[in-house]
Amino acid sequence: MLLVIAWILVMFLVFFSCLFIMKHLCKLHIPIKWFKDKKSYFQVDSSFQADLEDGFSSNTFDLYQNIENDDARAGLDNLAKEEIYRIMNKYKCDFDDARVIFNQERMKCNSIDPQTGKPTDPRAVFFS
Template identity: 45%
Template structure:
């Protein structure tokens, strides 16, 4: 496919927003993006790489958004030596309560 003269790319992605994230199913009662949309939040929306992973989990395991988000988060925790409860697994970890 020929390139457009004067450009160094074929196309550019449209920026994602919290509204488009909601439309694509990345919102629920437990993870509600409607406040972001209602307040006119100008940030770019949710992280694209994380959304792809969560979408893959939803599709492959046939789970809803909240369950896929939990699975994704626990996986990220495990990669960083953090237990599913959010506490570090480092034997030198000290917590004061």
């Protein structure tokens, strides 16, 4: 009985050692559509200086003040920057228009009417 348990432990050790050694062969290679085309890949940096250089600033959304004041925050949200960059390329619009489109899309996803700012849920109750 002890010999069987020892043999099973040795086999597990050999099996997992082989998996560890060959782990680079065991990775799943799932193609991601938007990373195939190098033009559509946009690497984001998380500082206000990089955001300013990438065009994520305007007269109504000024990042220069943050840079001047040595703001220690990380910068703009990376997921939002990627989405706004995609909108800017798709609709050929500037940063302000892309922010408006981005916010309207987020409001629609959260069941909020982008024109009025009121919930579209028929169960919503309003007090005036």
